[in-house]
Amino acid sequence: xxxxxxxxxxxxxxxxxxxxxxxxxxxxxxxxxxxxxxxxxxxxxxxxxxxxxxxxxxxxxxxxxxxxxxxxxxxxxxxxxxxxxxxxxxxxxxxxxxxxxxxxxxxxxxxxxxxxxxxxxxxxxxxxxxxxxxxxxxxxxxxxxxxxxxxxxxxxx
Amino acid sequence: xxxxxxxxxxxxxxxxxxxxxxxxxxxxxxxxxxxxxxxxxxxxxxxxxxxxxxxxxxxxxxxxxxxxxxxxxxxxxxxxxxxxxxxxxxxxxxxxxxxxxxxxxxxxxxxxxxxxxxxxxxxxxxxxxxxxxxxxxx
Numbered sequence: 001x002x003x004x005x006x007x008x009x010x011x012x013x014x015x016x017x018x019x020x021x022x023x024x025x026x027x028x029x030x031x032x033x034x035x036x037x038x039x040x041x042x043x044x045x046x047x048x049x050x051x052x053x054x055x056x057x058x059x060x061x062x063x064x065x066x067x068x069x070x071x072x073x074x075x076x077x078x079x080x081x082x083x084x085x086x087x088x089x090x091x092x093x094x095x096x097x098x099x100x101x102x103x104x105x106x107x108x109x110x111x112x113x114x115x116x117x118x119x120x121x122x123x124x125x126x127x128x129x130x131x132x133x134x135x136x137x138x139x140x141x142x143x144x145x146x147x148x149x150x151x152x153x154x155x156x157x
Numbered sequence: 158x159x160x161x162x163x164x165x166x167x168x169x170x171x172x173x174x175x176x177x178x179x180x181x182x183x184x185x186x187x188x189x190x191x192x193x194x195x196x197x198x199x200x201x202x203x204x205x206x207x208x209x210x211x212x213x214x215x216x217x218x219x220x221x222x223x224x225x226x227x228x229x230x231x232x233x234x235x236x237x238x239x240x241x242x243x244x245x246x247x248x249x250x251x252x253x254x255x256x257x258x259x260x261x262x263x264x265x266x267x268x269x270x271x272x273x274x275x276x277x278x279x280x281x282x283x284x285x286x287x288x289x290x291x292x293x294x295x
């Protein structure tokens with residue numbers, strides 16, 4: 001009977017310590033840190049169960065429990081960091097998208113239906129391009145392409 | 158009886174830890190860095206879209222076991238440090254298993270000394286990750 005009791009305590013102590021160490025090693029590697037919650041919880045549970053019973057391996061049980069708790073804390077902190085990052089990155093992308101849409105709308109409103117003239121001068125040569133952003137149908141587009149023109153290019157020398 | 162039970166548990170812990178490290182080494186040998194088909198993904202990068210300090214560690218380990226140290230450092234600058242930790246731990250576990258197997262009674266201070274040395278090694282190997290996590294946290 002004594003032998004069985006010792007073996008049971010030993011099994012729990014080994015389980016607690018091994019899962020605690022694995023959880024700790026996972027928790028300090030950021031890539032898989034969040035996943036360390038699972039072995040961390042197992043280590044803590046095994047440690048508590050083991051300590052609540054009579055066992056010859058109290059040192060290992062306490063070790064497993066402590067390492068498991070540290071691993072759990074590290075893992076939860078990783079989860080917090082990741083969630084904070086995800087939250088911020090989500091709001092940043094939404095802010096950028098909103099800003100881009102606002103700029104697009106404002107530019108569209110400012111320039112819609114107006115005439116433009118772009119003039120480029122280089123020494124004696126000048127190129128002037130005149131155009132409009134007014135809504136035009138396919139017929140007008142065809143006229144433009146044929147040269148009957150809303151868009152005018154004037155070259156001065 | 159007490160010493161025997163402790164010795165038995167300590168022996169088992171050493172064997173299991175050596176097995177776990179062997180699995181990590183086997184994973185690094187099995188998956189090729191040239192094919193880049195690693196099954197373990199970075200949860201941090203998947204959720205946040207940002208790479209984390211340990212990204213590229215699997216790739217770097219695969220390169221280290223193939224002797225390509227320069228490339229490994231390029232994939233992850235802390236990879237060699239972490240790999241040395243696992244290698245030294247594996248050797249320590251094997252030595253401890255051999256020691257316990259030969260000795261009938263393990264001196265009580267041995268597991269505590271082992272734990273202390275291992276904690277110092279963990280801090281030395283992983284402190285860049287811990288430091289970066291601390292900075293991200295606060």
